[in-house]
Amino acid sequence: NAGVTQTPKFQVLKTGQSMTLQCAQDMNHEYMSWYRQDPGMGLRLIHYSVGAGITDQGEVPNGYNVSRSTTEDFPLRLLSAAPSQTSVYFCASSYAAGGTSYNEQFFGPGTRLTVL
Amino acid sequence: EDKVVQSPLSLVVHEGDTVTLNCSYEVTNFRSLLWYKQEKKAPTFLFMLTSSGIEKKSGRLSSILDKKELFSILNITATQTGDSAIYLCAGNQAAGNKLTFGGGTRVLVKP
Numbered sequence: 001n002a003g004v005t006q007t008p009k010f011q012v013l014k015t016g017q018s019m020t021l022q023c024a025q026d027m028n029h030e031y032m033s034w035y036r037q038d039p040g041m042g043l044r045l046i047h048y049s050v051g052a053g054i055t056d057q058g059e060v061p062n063g064y065n066v067s068r069s070t071t072e073d074f075p076l077r078l079l080s081a082a083p084s085q086t087s088v089y090f091c092a093s094s095y096a097a098g099g100t101s102y103n104e105q106f107f108g109p110g111t112r113l114t115v116l
Numbered sequence: 117e118d119k120v121v122q123s124p125l126s127l128v129v130h131e132g133d134t135v136t137l138n139c140s141y142e143v144t145n146f147r148s149l150l151w152y153k154q155e156k157k158a159p160t161f162l163f164m165l166t167s168s169g170i171e172k173k174s175g176r177l178s179s180i181l182d183k184k185e186l187f188s189i190l191n192i193t194a195t196q197t198g199d200s201a202i203y204l205c206a207g208n209q210a211a212g213n214k215l216t217f218g219g220g221t222r223v224l225v226k227p
Contacts, residue, residue, distance in 0.1 A: 040220070042218050042220050045215065104164070
């Protein structure tokens with residue numbers, strides 16, 4: 001299993017450009033999520049999905065769009081990049097939580113994005 | 117709004133020392149508290165705590181949760197240079213797998 005993969009590893013954008021960060025997992029996990037990590041702020045949830053066709057907003061969704069057309073893929077789109085979106089982006093996946101259980105989230109290697 | 121606060125922000129110790137990391141939380145419909153270790157790349161899972169007062173151990177690492185006072189501690193004994201990392205704690209809500217992370221504690225272990 002490749003686990004959770006993310007592409008690209010690094011990206012530099014100019015203000016106003018758009019792009020898509022790719023995330024894929026081969027573990028048949030229902031739950032997928034996107035986080036951004038800024039210095040001293042831990043990870044903040046951007047969007048998440050509990051299954052194909054179902055997405056919801058996290059803590060910091062503005063400026064980002066997601067879709068989940070397949071179980072495996074969960075791309076994150078930046079519509080019009082801004083310098084405030086300079087960050088490291090992590091994708092994570094897990095089996096869906098049910099009842100009182102929490103299922104460990106597996107993180108991808110991250111994408112370092114710089115917006116000039 | 118859910119909030120998780122970690123202290124200290126950073127610390128420097130020497131090999132063999134013991135470190136204690138703190139995590140306080142305010143999470144709606146709290147279910148569990150998780151600890152992650154982050155070296156150069158993605159966070160890796162250490163512990164999940166759901167019950168008060170029950171210590172979880174893995175080698176030189178241990179952690180405990182106090183659900184009354186809303187905090188957790190992570191202890192690392194006999195530290196080694198390989199323990200140098202950022203340690204993150206996160207609160208999990210009862211609904212879904214959403215996590216609220218603290219800002220992390222950066223630990224540097226010197227030889």
